[in-house]
Amino acid sequence: MSEQVKKPIKITETILRDAHQSLIATRMPTEFMLPIVDKMDQVGYHSVECWGGATFDASLRFLKEDPWDRLRKLRDGFKNTKLQMLFRGQNILGYRPYADDVVDYFVQKSISNGIDIIRIFDCLNDLRNLQEAVNATNKFKVQEGRGHAQVALSYTLGDAYTLEYWTDMAKKIEEMGADSICIKDMAGLLVPYKATELITAMKSATKLPIQLHTHYTSGVASMTYLKAVEAGVDVIDTAISPFAMGTSQPATEVMVETFRGTPYDTGLDQNLLAEIADYFRPYRDECLANGLLNPKVMGVDIKTLLYQVPGGMLSNMVSQLKEQNAEDKYYDVLKEIPRVRKDLGEPPLVTPSSQIVGTQAVFNVLMGERYKMATKETKAVLRGEYGQTVKPMSQEVIDKVIPGEERITCRYADLLDNELDKLESEMKEWKQQDEDVLSYALFPQVATEFFKYRQAQQEKVDMTQADTKNGAYPV
Numbered sequence: 001m002s003e004q005v006k007k008p009i010k011i012t013e014t015i016l017r018d019a020h021q022s023l024i025a026t027r028m029p030t031e032f033m034l035p036i037v038d039k040m041d042q043v044g045y046h047s048v049e050c051w052g053g054a055t056f057d058a059s060l061r062f063l064k065e066d067p068w069d070r071l072r073k074l075r076d077g078f079k080n081t082k083l084q085m086l087f088r089g090q091n092i093l094g095y096r097p098y099a100d101d102v103v104d105y106f107v108q109k110s111i112s113n114g115i116d117i118i119r120i121f122d123c124l125n126d127l128r129n130l131q132e133a134v135n136a137t138n139k140f141k142v143q144e145g146r147g148h149a150q151v152a153l154s155y156t157l158g159d160a161y162t163l164e165y166w167t168d169m170a171k172k173i174e175e176m177g178a179d180s181i182c183i184k185d186m187a188g189l190l191v192p193y194k195a196t197e198l199i200t201a202m203k204s205a206t207k208l209p210i211q212l213h214t215h216y217t218s219g220v221a222s223m224t225y226l227k228a229v230e231a232g233v234d235v236i237d238t239a240i241s242p243f244a245m246g247t248s249q250p251a252t253e254v255m256v257e258t259f260r261g262t263p264y265d266t267g268l269d270q271n272l273l274a275e276i277a278d279y280f281r282p283y284r285d286e287c288l289a290n291g292l293l294n295p296k297v298m299g300v301d302i303k304t305l306l307y308q309v310p311g312g313m314l315s316n317m318v319s320q321l322k323e324q325n326a327e328d329k330y331y332d333v334l335k336e337i338p339r340v341r342k343d344l345g346e347p348p349l350v351t352p353s354s355q356i357v358g359t360q361a362v363f364n365v366l367m368g369e370r371y372k373m374a375t376k377e378t379k380a381v382l383r384g385e386y387g388q389t390v391k392p393m394s395q396e397v398i399d400k401v402i403p404g405e406e407r408i409t410c411r412y413a414d415l416l417d418n419e420l421d422k423l424e425s426e427m428k429e430w431k432q433q434d435e436d437v438l439s440y441a442l443f444p445q446v447a448t449e450f451f452k453y454r455q456a457q458q459e460k461v462d463m464t465q466a467d468t469k470n471g472a473y474p475v
């Protein structure tokens with residue numbers, strides 16, 4: 001790039017979604033977010049990521065909040081800034097594949113309640129699992145006058161993941177009607193000079209804007225952003241400093257300062273960012289004091305780079321081994337993880353494939369015989385229910401784990417009947433808004449508990465007008 005050509009880098013702020021999901025188990029309540037929204041709205045971010053991922057589950061399960069209500073309140077406050085969410089393709093925000101009618105309706109309601117940009121990913125990078133959500137976004141974009149379908153590729157390393165693989169995917173994403181592409185590096189595996197190669201190659205393959213999302217876990221993230229920006233990336237994901245670094249994103253203020261006075265100058269106001277950081281800093285201290293924020297997740301976890309395994313997956317594995325009094329098997333399992341990953345077609349390791357591969361590796365080591373026992377999820381992957389992997393799965397393992405069973409080669413959701421009507425009939429006694437059926441679809445038990453809680457709260461409010469003389473209170 002010649003020095004005269006200006007290309008301001010755009011910033012997606014993650015404090016209201018990934019930053020607190022990564023550092024404090026997604027426990028930031030809506031009431032804490034709202035007072036700072038007005039100030040955040042003045043910054044001029046490309047977007048604020050604030051919904052989806054684990055926020056939906058955590059709101060209902062732990063915070064006893066209606067996630068739809070959070071979205072509407074944030075939409076009310078952010079008058080100028082685009083709101084962004086993370087969406088797990090055909091799994092929406094849940095843990096099973098849904099029929100297309102549920103995917104469509106969830107996309108529609110996300111947009112109509114306030115989402116602008118939907119970042120859609122699949123743990124196998126099987127684009128067939130993303131097409132319905134992209135189509136739905138494009139459809140409701142026209143209807144609502146708001147919406148942007150971003151397809152995210154889960155970044156990973158391995159023989160199959162060549163520059164040709166990534167550029168080929170970029171072309172396919174453009175063909176499928178997406179508005180932009182994200183490289184989603186959930187484990188912090190993309191190192192700086194590889195970022196130069198990757199972004200250069202992808203920019204030459206597609207005209208779509210490219211956004212880079214990474215985590216600081218392995219310690220290289222801000223250098224990776226620097227090289228990616230020099231190679232032409234359009235948008236980077238950052239977190240305001242009190243909730244940056246560690247397992248979260250690079251700090252917003254640091255990246256803004258890095259590019260100041262260069263052709264990539266973001267133009268964002270450091271004083272305004274400082275005021276926003278001032279708001280979140282005491283909350284960080286509070287989270288450190290109450291244990292919600294563990295100082296362990298703030299450092300550099302170099303094992304992530306050495307073993308190419310996401311940090312969260314390693315800590316799961318350690319606790320699984322501890323439960324079995326088998327901590328001495330740690331290195332055996334570490335060696336087994338890439339073997340299982342190969343057997344299953346070398347998928348990226350991201351929710352849920354990371355848990356499936358990790359758990360199966362633990363089983364293989366502890367049972368003393370590989371695939372003597374296979375989990376329900378391993379079987380489903382081998383049957384093709386999660387989609388197509390980049391490499392073929394091991395025939396030997398298929399024959400051992402699901403002998404004689406039929407394997408699926410079509411898009412799994414093509415086998416599913418529409419299910420909205422059935423879901424609606426199951427939960428109709430609790431329904432207070434259209435969106436409730438979607439909360440129920442994603443988390444049937446958790447949502448039902450929440451609906452009961454909500455009703456009890458509402459009845460408590462009614463209590464003020466209750467017949468106090470007769471003590472006729474709902475308890």
Ligand SMILES: [Mn+2]
Nearest residue numbers: 018186213215
């Ligand atoms: Mn992330």
